[in-house]
Structure formats: structure tokens, C-alpha cells
Amino acid sequence: MKIGLFIPCYIDAFYPKTGIATLELLEKLGQEVEYPMDQTCCGQPMANSGCNRDAKETEALFIRNFSKYDVIVSPSGSCVHHIRDNFDAIEQTDEVRHVRKNTYELVEFIHDVLKVREFPWAEFPHKVGMHNSCATLRALRTASMSELGEPFFSKPKTLLSAVKGISFAAPKRPDECCGFGGTYSVTEEAVSARMGLDKVTDHHDAGAEYIVSADTSCMMHQQGCAERNGVPIRFIHIAEILNGARS
Amino acid sequence: MSNKPVPHAKLAAEFLKDEPHRHFHDERLWDMRQKRDEQMHIMPEWQELREQASRLKEHTLAHLPQYLEQFEENARRNGIHVHWARDGAEHNRIVEKILRDHGHSSIIKSKSMITDECEMREYLEPKGISVTETDLGERIQQLDNQLPSHVVVPAVQKLTSDVAKTFAKYYNTDPNIDDPHALAEAQRNAARPVLLSGDTGMTGGNFLVAETGSFVVCTNEGNADLSANLPNLHIATLGIERLVPRMADLGVFIRLLSRSALGSPITQYTTHFRKPKKGGEMHVILVDNGRSERLGMDDFWTSLKCIRCGACMNTCPVYRRSGGQSYGSVYSGPIGAIIDPTFNAKKFSTLPFASTMNGSCTNVCPVKIDIHDQLYKWRRVLAERHEIPFVKREIMKMAGRLLAQPTMYRLAISGTEVALKTMPRFVLYNYLNPWGKHRELPHPVKETFHSWYKKNRLNKAKQHEETQA
Ligand code: SF4
Numbered sequence: 132m133k134i135g136l137f138i139p140c141y142i143d144a145f146y147p148k149t150g151i152a153t154l155e156l157l158e159k160l161g162q163e164v165e166y167p168m169d170q171t172c173c174g175q176p177m178a179n180s181g182c183n184r185d186a187k188e189t190e191a192l193f194i195r196n197f198s199k200y201d202v203i204v205s206p207s208g209s210c211v212h213h214i215r216d217n218f219d220a221i222e223q224t225d226e227v228r229h230v231r232k233n234t235y236e237l238v239e240f241i242h243d244v245l246k247v248r249e250f251p252w253a254e255f256p257h258k259v260g261m262h263n264s265c266a267t268l269r270a271l272r273t274a275s276m277s278e279l280g281e282p283f284f285s286k287p288k289t290l291l292s293a294v295k296g297i298s299f300a301a302p303k304r305p306d307e308c309c310g311f312g313g314t315y316s317v318t319e320e321a322v323s324a325r326m327g328l329d330k331v332t333d334h335h336d337a338g339a340e341y342i343v344s345a346d347t348s349c350m351m352h353q354q355g356c357a358e359r360n361g362v363p364i365r366f367i368h369i370a371e372i373l374n375g376a377r378s
Numbered sequence: 379m380s381n382k383p384v385p386h387a388k389l390a391a392e393f394l395k396d397e398p399h400r401h402f403h404d405e406r407l408w409d410m411r412q413k414r415d416e417q418m419h420i421m422p423e424w425q426e427l428r429e430q431a432s433r434l435k436e437h438t439l440a441h442l443p444q445y446l447e448q449f450e451e452n453a454r455r456n457g458i459h460v461h462w463a464r465d466g467a468e469h470n471r472i473v474e475k476i477l478r479d480h481g482h483s484s485i486i487k488s489k490s491m492i493t494d495e496c497e498m499r500e501y502l503e504p505k506g507i508s509v510t511e512t513d514l515g516e517r518i519q520q521l522d523n524q525l526p527s528h529v530v531v532p533a534v535q536k537l538t539s540d541v542a543k544t545f546a547k548y549y550n551t552d553p554n555i556d557d558p559h560a561l562a563e564a565q566r567n568a569a570r571p572v573l574l575s576g577d578t579g580m581t582g583g584n585f586l587v588a589e590t591g592s593f594v595v596c597t598n599e600g601n602a603d604l605s606a607n608l609p610n611l612h613i614a615t616l617g618i619e620r621l622v623p624r625m626a627d628l629g630v631f632i633r634l635l636s637r638s639a640l641g642s643p644i645t646q647y648t649t650h651f652r653k654p655k656k657g658g659e660m661h662v663i664l665v666d667n668g669r670s671e672r673l674g675m676d677d678f679w680t681s682l683k684c685i686r687c688g689a690c691m692n693t694c695p696v697y698r699r700s701g702g703q704s705y706g707s708v709y710s711g712p713i714g715a716i717i718d719p720t721f722n723a724k725k726f727s728t729l730p731f732a733s734t735m736n737g738s739c740t741n742v743c744p745v746k747i748d749i750h751d752q753l754y755k756w757r758r759v760l761a762e763r764h765e766i767p768f769v770k771r772e773i774m775k776m777a778g779r780l781l782a783q784p785t786m787y788r789l790a791i792s793g794t795e796v797a798l799k800t801m802p803r804f805v806l807y808n809y810l811n812p813w814g815k816h817r818e819l820p821h822p823v824k825e826t827f828h829s830w831y832k833k834n835r836l837n838k839a840k841q842h843e844e845t846q847a
Contacts, residue, residue: 143827144791145820150827154835166831169784177781179735179754181761182774188782217754265736278693278741279425280418304408308695312734317812318770319732321391322699324816325400326734355817 135200136166137234139173139207142347149347149368153206153237156374160247164204167196174220175213179313187220190227198226202244203234206370208267208346209313211236216270237370238345239273242286249293252375256296259367260339261288262330262353264346265308273345277306287345287369294372300339307333311352327356335364345369381724383765384707386732390700393535403535404699410692413641414742421637431630432746435683438621439673445588445621446664452591456653459661466496469665473498473580473613476661477507480611482577488595488602489513490582491529491686492615492665494708495721509580510572512601514565521548527702527710530639530688535701569601579605583616583651584685585631586662589624592652593662596635596645603649610658614651618664619682631685634744638689672720677755681716683745690739690749696732705729712739716752719760727765730756791826 134157138150157164173193174186193214197203205211214234221227241247263285267273274285291297310316310326317323331353334342342364344350350366357364367376394400418424438445450460463469477483485502487493487509499509499520511517515532519525521544526532533541538556546553551564581602585594593614595602606612622628636645654660673679691697691711702710707718707726715733718726730753739749760766780787813819 138827140791141820145823147823147825147827147830151830154831166827166835168828168832168836171784171787172781174778174781177774177778179757180770180774181731181757181759181766182771182778183758183761185774185778187778189778192782192784265734265738269737269741276741277415278738280415306738308734308736308738310695310734312736315731315734319387319390319696320812320815320817321387321394322696323734325394325699326695327817329404351820352817355813355819358818359816 132162132201133199134162134164135197135203136164137170137173137197137203137205137207137210138166139205139210139347140171141351142206145351146347146368149206149370152368152371152374152376153204156237156370157204159252159374160241160245162245165200170196173210173213174218175210176313178213178217178220183220190218190221194221194227194230197230197234201233202240203230204237204240205234206237206345206368207348208236208264208271208273209348212266212270236267236271236273236345238267238287238290239271241373242273242290248289250290250373250375253293253373254295254375254377255372257340257378258298258300258338259291259341259343259372260300260302260334260337261285261291261305262309262334262342262344262346262349263287263306264311264344264349267345268306287343290373291343291369297372300334300337302333302337302339304333309349309353311349313348316352323352324356324359327353328360328362331357331360331362331364335362339364341365341367343367343369343372381722383728384705384725386700386704386706386728389704389706390696390732393701393704394699399535399537399701400699402537403701406534407692407698410640411689411742414638414689414692415641417637417641417643427630427634428744428746431634431685431744432683434622434627434630435745436680438623439619439679439682442618442621442670442673445623446618448588449586449591449621450664452589453662454591456591457660458591458653459659461661461663463496463663463665463667465667466498466665467501469493469496469615469663469667470498470501472663473615474502474505474507476611476613477578480577482507482611484508484510484572484576485578485580486510486512486573486576486605486609487580488582488597488605489516489532490580490615491526491708492582492617493580494526495667496615496665510569510576512569512573512605513597513599514562514601517565517569518544521545524703525706525708528688528691529686529709529713535703573604573608576605577609578611578613579607579609580613580615581606583614583620584635585628586616586621586664587623587625587628588621590652592650593620594628595649595651596632596647597649598640598646600647603647606649606651607655610655611661612651612654612658613661613663615663615665618666618669619684635685635687638687638742638744668720672717675720677759678716678720678752680747681713681720681752683747684713684717685745686713687744689742689744693738693742694733695736695738696734700732705732712749712753713747716747716749716756719756723760723763723765727760730760731766788828
């Protein structure tokens with residue numbers, strides 16, 4: 132199985148550590164991984180703004196970069212959601228269908244495909260608050276949703292539970308959106324930032340030292356809100372913890 | 379109606395500035411959402427009920443003409459006058475005519491969003507017909523001359539101290555006494571004489587039952603029953619989508635409605651109206667006002683399943699933080715954002731963008747409307763109809779071009795210092811300032827993942843090959 136690694140723009144430019152951890156973790160788990168150098172973006176920003184037609188060329192480039200791989204893995208739930216559920220600006224050829232069907236978010240890939248449950252090298256002696264992005268929660272369904280009253284499950288938490296020393300905080304509104312929402316974060320910046328502040332405060336009040344997420348974009352926004360308002364909380368991508376980061 | 383796009387972002391930002399209001403609003407609605415969750419948890423059949431409710435509504439909508447005729451026939455047989463209104467204007471003329479025919483001039487009215495949708499008060503009052511709201515929340519909104527903020531709790535954005543001030547102005551009460559009981563009493567005292575002297579009662583209605591030709595009104599204050607029963611003339615206005623085929627179907631909806639809305643098992647009053655009281659007269663006005671057109675829209679017709687429980691509003695993190703007034707419409711929150719553009723695509727073009735598309739609304743909706751998917755689809759429709767700002771359109775075009783060309787893209791973000799300056803610009807579409815207004819920017823790093831990979835994987839592999847050779 133040859134894996135194509137998709138590192139979205141935010142991670143590439145601001146959180147390279149997350150990209151490196153994802154790559155190293157997959158390698159530790161015995162996978163053959165390649166990062167196509169010509170990749171840019173999945174087209175989500177244009178599509179979410181309603182300008183789906185403007186995403187066409189970007190989607191075509193994505194297919195050129197990734198169609199040769201058996202699976203595509205990305206440490207970003209919202210991008211994977213776009214590719215899987217909404218990637219329709221281009222014609223739906225066999226190649227496109229192959230890519231859409233075989234693109235995984237990192238946690239679900241490890242949990243569902245590799246079925247790995249042990250990370251003997253990982254130790255994180257901190258109390259963490261889990262942030263499931265709305266894309267992972269309600270579109271990719273990597274955790275149970277409070278609105279449906281379904282029995283509790285959480286793929287990211289299942290993986291993290293194998294990490295030595297980790298403990299979990301219980302925020303009051305675990306499923307509440309943090310307000311990032313892509314372009315929403317700037318078109319409605321006041322509401323977006325308020326939601327972000329409420330989110331980080333909720334985690335902080337629950338005793339979390341770190342917010343852990345499978346979505347960097349949410350955390351980029353939350354970190355901005357926490358820093359501006361002096362909420363002492365740190366952020367880390369789940370890939371880094373599973374790869375053995377201690378802080 | 380003004381055609382200018384509702385400045386939702388701006389109005390929401392203003393709403394957020396006032397700490398007590400913003401905090402109270404968010405907590406109060408969140409509390410309603412939690413009570414709803416509690417009700418769901420004690421009913422193992424909850425998801426099944428939702429599924430049933432959704433199917434019943436879809437079936438009814440697919441056979442709407444047939445069931446409407448059945449309703450009309452049965453209602454007439456019961457002695458109810460049935461009227462059809464193509465739009466708000468026709469509805470208002472019908473109401474006016476009924477009153478004129480009876481020589482009446484004052485309406486006491488219980489809560490109904492649809493008469494607000496028809497702008498009935500605005501039409502009747504200049505003609506000398508007074509309309510008095512008897513629902514506490516609607517009355518407060520009427521006195522303040524505002525649209526309802528919420529379909530179930532119209533004045534939810536107000537603190538009791540706001541209400542005390544409003545009442546002081548109109549009812550001469552003490553502006554400093556903001557005890558809810560005292561305020562409710564003040565409203566009762568003010569409403570009683572009006573209720574007793576009103577010559578026409580008006581209500582909305584939650585359900586029309588085709589099989590029996592009857593309709594059902596669910597309230598918590600009992601004011602609908604007063605409005606309907608005190609005067610001899612009762613007019614009820616309902617949208618044509620309010621139908622259910624049989625009495626037996628009703629139970630599904632009654633069980634879901636108040637649990638979804640307020641988290642209470644049932645509304646205090648569930649009143650069935652079947653025929654006029656002795657010596658009285660009963661009229662039902664069935665309003666289309668764009669509904670049959672919406673029924674023909676492939677992507678949006680299921681929004682007609684809505685039973686106006688408000689659960690999507692209570693759970694919506696954006697609505698809770700922006701307040702109902704910021705939507706500039708009778709219907710606010712997620713359901714407003716998907717039906718308002720059918721009334722006026724330009725004016726409400728901003729509303730489908732007033733969402734992070736988190737999807738919580740879809741999950742709580744008792745009739746399983748795919749609200750957040752419809753928000754997404756509206757964005758496409760509006761962009762294609764050029765109902766989004768020109769600048770945004772141009773930026774998206776630029777972003778689309780840049781992101782399709784790897785070399786140009788790399789050049790644009792080469793060096794992370796540069797990336798920090800450039801990235802948010804095209805990632806966040808040149809709205810760099812709004813990002814930083816209430817938030818810090820991400821920190822610059824030494825190198826991008828792209829260049830790290832080149833150094834640590836590609837070049838190393840090359841070196842390895844060379845040494846092997
Ligand atoms: S859309 Fe669904 S949740 Fe929202 S008011 Fe209508 S029925 Fe209730």
C-alpha cells in the first residue's frame with residue numbers, strides 16, 4: 132500500500148511540526164509514504180464560499196498529484212471531508228472517484244484501516260481537552276455526537292488512551308463548534324472570535340493544559356483567540372502526541 | 379421591503395458588544411438545548427420518531443394538493459370558512475374583508491409567525507384596524523417595534539430589565555421592578571381589557587389535519603385559547619405546508635415538538651379546533667406565499683417539513699452569539715437562513731454565509747431537514763447568481779488560479795516570514811485585518827513542511843543513492 136501524504140497549506144506554512152509528525156508516525160507504523168511536491172490545496176476554500184467553479188483547476192491539480200497512490204492520508208479532517216463529500220467541481224472520472232474514496236483523515240486511517248491501538252513510544256504526561264472539529268465529528272463521524280444521543284465512542288480518544296501519562300479534561304460543551312469555519316473566520320470575525328474564546332475558556336476551566344485536535348485549522352484559530360485574551364492553554368496536533376512528543 | 383443585503387456580521391458584532399445580553403442569550407438557549415437532550419435521552423425511540431416524522435412530512439408534501447383539498451372539504455363540512463391566499467398581500471386583504479363584513483376593527487392575536495411573514499400588522503393598522511399581540515414575547519416585540527427574535531420565544535434576546543423598561547413606557551409600571559412574575563402580571567392587567575373588548579380573535583396554528591378538517595394550536599400561555607374563544611369571530615392563518623394526513627399522525631409530531639423546542643414533554647395547551655363555537659364564526663386562511671414555488675426546488679423543498687420548533691436555533695452556536703435581530707427577518711437562525719432566500723435572494727443573500735456549517739442544526743431537527751447541506755447549496759446558488767460581494771468573488775477566482783499552479787504557489791509563500799504575510803491573504807482572502815481584530819496570527823516558523831521534506835527526505839534519498847553508487 133503506497134500512501135500519498137496530503138499536507139494542507141496551513142500546516143505546510145505554520146505548523147510544519149504537525150506534517151513531520153504525521154509522516155514520521157506513518158513511517159513508524161511501517162507504511163510507505165510519499166509527499167508529492169506539487170501539491171497545494173484541495174479546493175475547499177473556494178467551494179465553501181459558494182464559488183465552486185473556481186475550485187475546478189485546484190481539484191484537477193489535486194488529482195494529478197494523488198491519483199497514483201493507493202490511499203491518501205491527511206492530518207486535516209476538514210480537507211478530507213471536502214474531498215470525500217463535496218469534491219465535485221471537476222468531472223467525476225474513475226481517477227477522481229478513486230481518490231475521493233481512498234482519502235483518509237489520519238485518525239480514522241490509523242484506527243479503521245491500520246487498526247493500530249498501541250504507541251509504545253508515546254508518553255504525554257498532561258491533561259488534555261479533546262477538540263473534535265465539526266468535520267471529523269459530524270461529517271467523518273470519528274466520534275459520537277451529543278445531539279443524537281448515541282452510545283459514546285471516540286476514535287481519537289481510543290488512540291490517545293494508549294499514550295502513557297495522558298489524562299482527559301471534561302469541558303462543558305465538548306461538541307460545540309469553535310467558530311473557525313474557514314472563510315467564516317474572517318467574514319464574520321466577531322462571532323467567530325467569540326466562539327473561539329468561549330471554546331478555549333471552556334477547556335481551560337475544565338483543567339486542560341492542552342487542546343488536542345486532528346484539525347490544525349481549528350487550532351490556529353483557537354490559539355489566536357487564547358493568546359489575544361491571555362487564556363493560558365497550549366495546542367498540539369494528535370499526530371505529534373502519537374508520534375511521541377512529550378510537550 | 380428593502381432589498382439591501384442584511385448586514386448580519388455587523389449586527390452580530392454589535393450584539394456581542396453588550397456583555398450581559400450576550401452572555402444571557404447564549405446560556406439561556408444552550409439551556410434549552412440541554413433540556414431537549416434530556417428529553418431525547420429518556421426516549422429510546424427518539425431517532426425512530428424523527429424518521430417517522432420526516433417520512434410523514436415528505437409524503438404529505440408529495441401529495442400536497444390532494445390533502446389540501448381533503449382538508450378544505452372536511453373543514454367546510456365542519457362549518458369552517460376556508461380561504462386561499464397566494465401571498466401575504468392577498469392574505470391581508472382577506473383578513474380585512476372578513477373584519478369589514480362584520481364591522482369589526484380590533485384583533486386580539488396569539489403568536490403566529492406567518493402573519494408577521496405577511497406583514498399583516500403593517501397593512502391593517504394604517505387602515506384603522508388594531509392588532510394586539512397576546513403572547514407575552516410577541517407583545518414585547520410589538521411594543522418595541524421589532525421582528526420576533528426566535529420562532530418559539532420571540533423576545534429571547536431581552537433581559538427582564540429591558541422588559542421592565544418597555545412596560546414602564548407603555549403600561550406606566552415601575553421601570554425598576556423586573557421580577558418576571560410582576561412583569562407577567564403587568565402584561566395580564568394590560569391585556570385583559572383588550573382581550574375582553576377585542577371583536578376578532580386571530581391565531582396561527584401548528585397542524586392542519588386533512589382527515590378531520592381540523593387544526594391544532596400548541597401554546598404555553600393559553601393565550602391562543604383566549605384569543606380564539608373570547609370573541610365570536612376566529613380567524614386562523616396557517617401555511618399550506620402545515621398539513622398532516624390523519625389524526626393518528628399527529629401524535630408523532632406532538633411528541634417531538636415541545637421536547638425539541640423547550641425540552642418539555644408537551645406544550646401547556648394543545649388545542650384542537652374543529653368547528654365554530656355556537657353562534658360564532660371560524661375562518662381558516664391557507665397561505666402559499668412562495669411555498670409551492672419552494673416545493674419545486676430540488677435542493678430546498680424539504681425545508682417545508684419544518685414544524686417551527688426552534689431547536690436548530692437553540693443549538694446554533696452562531697445564532698446564540700448573534701441574536702435573532704441580526705437576521706433581519708421573521709425567521710432567523712439556521713431555518714431562517716435556508717428559507718429566507720426563497721422570499722428574497724438579494725436581501726437575505728448574507729444569511730447562508732452566517733454559519734460555520736458545523737451541522738449541529740441538522741442533528742437536532744425533529745423532522746430531519748438537512749439544514750447545513752442546504753446552507754452549503756444556497757452558497758453555490760447565490761454565488762452563481764452573483765448575489766455575493768464582488769470583491770469576494772474576485773478573490774476566490776484569484777485564489778483558485780493561484781492554488782492550481784504549484785510553482786506560483788510556492789513562490790507566493792516562499793520563506794515563512796513571507797508566508798505569514800501572504801498566506802492569510804490568500805488563504806483568508808485578503809481580509810487580513812478582520813483576522814487580527816480579536817485574534818493573534820499564527821507564529822512564523824523556520825521552514826515550511828515542503829522545504830523540510832525536500833531536505834530531509836528527497837535530498838537524503840538522493841545522497842543515499844549517490845553513496846550507494
Ligand atoms: S428546521 Fe427543524 S429544528 Fe429548525 S425549527 Fe424547523 S423543525 Fe425545528
